[in-house]
Amino acid sequence: MSAIADSTTMLRRNFTHSVRYAAMTLSGLLLPVLMMLMFVYIFGGAIGPAISAGTGGGVSYIDYLTPGILVMAVGAGSASTAVSVAVDMKEGIIARFRTMAISRGSVITGQVVGSTIRTLVSLALVIGVALLVGFRPAAGPVAWLGAIGLLALLILAFTWLAVAFGLVVRSAEGANMASMPMQFLPLVSSAFMAPDLMSSGIGWFAAYQPFTPIIDTLRGLLLGTPIGNSGYLAVGWCLGLTLLGFLWARSAFNRDPRR
Amino acid sequence: MTTVPSGQAIGARGLRKSYGDKKVLDGVDITVAEGSIFSLLGPNGAGKTTAVQILSTLIRADAGEIRVAGHDLARDPQAVRRAIGVTGQFSAVDSLLSGEENMLLMSDLNHLPRRDGRRRVAALLERFELADAAKKSPVTYSGGMRRRLDLAMTLVGDPRIIFLDEPTTGLDPRSRRTMWEIIEELVAAGTTIFLTTQYLEEADRLADRIAVLDGGRIVAEGSSDELKRLIPGGHVRLTFAELGGLDKAFTVFPGSSRDDETLTLTVPGDGRVETLRHVLAALDAAAVTVDDLTVHRPDLDDVFFALTGHSATTDKEDSR
Numbered sequence A: 001m002s003a004i005a006d007s008t009t010m011l012r013r014n015f016t017h018s019v020r021y022a023a024m025t026l027s028g029l030l031l032p033v034l035m036m037l038m039f040v041y042i043f044g045g046a047i048g049p050a051i052s053a054g055t056g057g058g059v060s061y062i063d064y065l066t067p068g069i070l071v072m073a074v075g076a077g078s079a080s081t082a083v084s085v086a087v088d089m090k091e092g093i094i095a096r097f098r099t100m101a102i103s104r105g106s107v108i109t110g111q112v113v114g115s116t117i118r119t120l121v122s123l124a125l126v127i128g129v130a131l132l133v134g135f136r137p138a139a140g141p142v143a144w145l146g147a148i149g150l151l152a153l154l155i156l157a158f159t160w161l162a163v164a165f166g167l168v169v170r171s172a173e174g175a176n177m178a179s180m181p182m183q184f185l186p187l188v189s190s191a192f193m194a195p196d197l198m199s200s201g202i203g204w205f206a207a208y209q210p211f212t213p214i215i216d217t218l219r220g221l222l223l224g225t226p227i228g229n230s231g232y233l234a235v236g237w238c239l240g241l242t243l244l245g246f247l248w249a250r251s252a253f254n255r256d257p258r259r
Numbered sequence B: 001m002t003t004v005p006s007g008q009a010i011g012a013r014g015l016r017k018s019y020g021d022k023k024v025l026d027g028v029d030i031t032v033a034e035g036s037i038f039s040l041l042g043p044n045g046a047g048k049t050t051a052v053q054i055l056s057t058l059i060r061a062d063a064g065e066i067r068v069a070g071h072d073l074a075r076d077p078q079a080v081r082r083a084i085g086v087t088g089q090f091s092a093v094d095s096l097l098s099g100e101e102n103m104l105l106m107s108d109l110n111h112l113p114r115r116d117g118r119r120r121v122a123a124l125l126e127r128f129e130l131a132d133a134a135k136k137s138p139v140t141y142s143g144g145m146r147r148r149l150d151l152a153m154t155l156v157g158d159p160r161i162i163f164l165d166e167p168t169t170g171l172d173p174r175s176r177r178t179m180w181e182i183i184e185e186l187v188a189a190g191t192t193i194f195l196t197t198q199y200l201e202e203a204d205r206l207a208d209r210i211a212v213l214d215g216g217r218i219v220a221e222g223s224s225d226e227l228k229r230l231i232p233g234g235h236v237r238l239t240f241a242e243l244g245g246l247d248k249a250f251t252v253f254p255g256s257s258r259d260d261e262t263l264t265l266t267v268p269g270d271g272r273v274e275t276l277r278h279v280l281a282a283l284d285a286a287a288v289t290v291d292d293l294t295v296h297r298p299d300l301d302d303v304f305f306a307l308t309g310h311s312a313t314t315d316k317e318d319s320r
Ligand SMILES: Nc1ncnc2c1ncn2[C@@H]1O[C@H](COP(=O)(O)OP(=O)(O)O)[C@@H](O)[C@H]1O
Pocket: A258, A259, B019, B024, B042, B043, B044, B045, B046, B047, B048, B049, B050, B051, B317, B318
């Protein structure tokens, strides 16, 4: 009972922080949208026809791209989570929380929930703008639910990992570095281009890294393209990373605080 | 609320804590009576903060038995946390929230009903002279204001036992005096205070019992008066223009010690005005001309020198 009350209080604190860091929050929300527009209007002309040909002519580039941008938005959100956790852990008030009779994990819960909400807003923005510039998903209600569910799993996985990074590295720069893979691995995945269109070494990497099955599954759900066994791989990766992030974050938080 | 039958607020036996090879606390016993002020006195690096961090459940001791507010700290830290409030050496406020928002956060985390919480917060801000700055970020506060906010936040939950880690270090004299008055009011209301300080004067003024911490051990413990008896008192140092003056003065003050090279005479005394007047009168009566005079009151250095044989301020590591 008090765990819920305390986590809600911490979530409110986290939200106030987002408001105080308005510029950072806003740029975090807008970055994925700008990224998408850049790919559609600058690179779309070059990559689009190959993608269209590769999928038998049925998929426009914005349709192909949107799932990848959604995943990138989750990655970008987790990077800012890692940074804000690292910065927050330096606030003197964290030591005070640890000597108060409050639910132990409530600080972290507040950060995870706050970050999840911010990322969801960012995803809604991406989908809204994508629809405006021509995104035409073929998904029915069940497939949409599936897509949202997968994105939620991904957010959970990345947020816990990001919290663990933030707790372990203890500096904004370090946290940003640690979460680079979550931000930039999507670039070398099927997000913007089909792996078999890439040069062989990079294509092999792109085909087997976790982002590719996640993006392929999302794409399949939204556009009706074949998913194959990517679905299991995607859910497996998400659950595995969530567990890893959660356990790591918990042990890092419960360690005696250093000064 | 549970009452402590023994009237003991804090009891610790054989506290030990090491960081790597460094023994920070090496078998420390602490007993604090309910409703009293206990002061842990020691120089920078003595282990005061470490002791506070252990007793306030922030870090774990390597060894030792601890009871706080009648609860075993190792077995039920959450019960201990319900009884205590901590104002650490380093500011424990949220710099992104305003002073008032920090206070309201404490009210929420103490699960006070909304209306009661707001009333309590407003009263504390008023009492600590923070009402005008309540809407501002603590980053803009002066050192004294930040300390007061820190303590006010601790008081929102109305703790029975309060830890204050060097509450006046770095404050100007006026802010220091305000802080002392607040502490005295708290004890008058029945709160137990565990205070650490580097200043003998502070421990002297506030504490019922003082424990001197050095090299990870308690080297002396007692009331202020008991401790002072262990300390060689202050002295008056007289400097003369020529040896004749020194000779004459030496016969006037039998307990004094002379240094012919620097032409100084050290006269033991507690450094009060009364004593000083007495010294001057005696010099006048003997018609000795004094070139220079300095008064030396007993300070932490003297306590340390008397108790440990080394100076308190030689330990220069981590002066923050
Ligand atoms: N987290 C830590 N890691 C390593 N050494 C520490 C740590 N905390 C304190 N120390 C060392 O322990 C000693 C006592 O520190 P502290 O308790 O802060 O003393 P005080 O509060 O009396 O100044 C110091 O030498 C300090 O450097």
